[in-house]
Amino acid sequence: MNNDPSSAPPTAARARIETVEAEITAAAERAGRDPARVKLIAVSKTFDAAQIEPVIGAGQFRFGENRVQESLAKWPGLKARHTDIELHLIGPLQSNKARDAVALFDVIHTIDRPKIAAAIAREMEQAGRAPRLLVQVNTGEEEQKAGIFPARADAFVKQCREEFGLKIEGLMCIPPLDEESALHFALLNKIAARNGLDELSMGMSADFENAVALGATYVRVGTAIFGKRG
Numbered sequence: 504m505n506n507d508p509s510s511a512p513p514t515a516a517r518a519r520i521e522t523v524e525a526e527i528t529a530a531a532e533r534a535g536r537d538p539a540r541v542k543l544i545a546v547s548k549t550f551d552a553a554q555i556e557p558v559i560g561a562g563q564f565r566f567g568e569n570r571v572q573e574s575l576a577k578w579p580g581l582k583a584r585h586t587d588i589e590l591h592l593i594g595p596l597q598s599n600k601a602r603d604a605v606a607l608f609d610v611i612h613t614i615d616r617p618k619i620a621a622a623i624a625r626e627m628e629q630a631g632r633a634p635r636l637l638v639q640v641n642t643g644e645e646e647q648k649a650g651i652f653p654a655r656a657d658a659f660v661k662q663c664r665e666e667f668g669l670k671i672e673g674l675m676c677i678p679p680l681d682e683e684s685a686l687h688f689a690l691l692n693k694i695a696a697r698n699g700l701d702e703l704s705m706g707m708s709a710d711f712e713n714a715v716a717l718g719a720t721y722v723r724v725g726t727a728i729f730g731k732r733g
């Protein structure tokens with residue numbers, strides 16, 4: 504018997520996706536929200552193409568990766584074989600990777616400083632390709648973490664729109680590990696509302712139900728779908 508979920512057959516992948524989808528639906532209904540507003544991103548970082556195939560086979564088409572370099576190694580091939588894939592960049596972005604990111608990703612969740620906003624705007628213009636964009640907010644104000652601080656978020660969203668001509672669709676956060684994530688989700692929701700932003704990317708395997716209750720429109724779920732990362 505092979506107990507590694509990442510190499511389990513398609514039917515097992517389907518069961519895990521269906522479980523997560525059912526939990527999302529239940530959480531949305533408890534909160535009086537339309538479950539159709541919550542989009543599941545399967546976070547496939549560290550898993551290779553062969554491990555991702557069964558999850559695609561189970562009907563999942565929206566995937567998230569946190570590194571541009573790793574994504575370049577596996578997604579062009581997968582995207583060529585499965586034309587409906589929607590790929591999300593959920594990890595920190597360096598400006599020297601902006602071109603690759605614009606070429607490969609359909610949604611970028613991690614716009615977090617003027618230099619990146621400028622680089623993305625430039626590459627979008629060059630490539631004639633327009634990934635959807637979210638601004639990452641460092642709600643816990645952690646020095647080592649990416650994201651704009653909450654106090655600067657309004658001004659940064661405005662700058663993205665007015666100075667760089669970027670259409671920002673929403674906000675993303677990764678709460679501190681040792682804090683109640685609900686407080687961070689509520690803060691992100693508040694910042695989004697006052698900036699007229701519709702999309703909220705928040706919630707991972709451990710806390711996506713809370714995130715759904717607090718307004719998430721994208722949840723980013725890795726472990727609960729792929730199993731533990733090596």
Ligand SMILES: *Cc1c(COP(=O)(O)O)cnc(C)c1O
Nearest residue numbers: 546569593707708723724725726
């Ligand atoms: C890895 C990762 C996730 C998924 O985490 P799990 O706990 O495995 O669900 C979500 N968001 C980001 C930004 C990540 O890097």
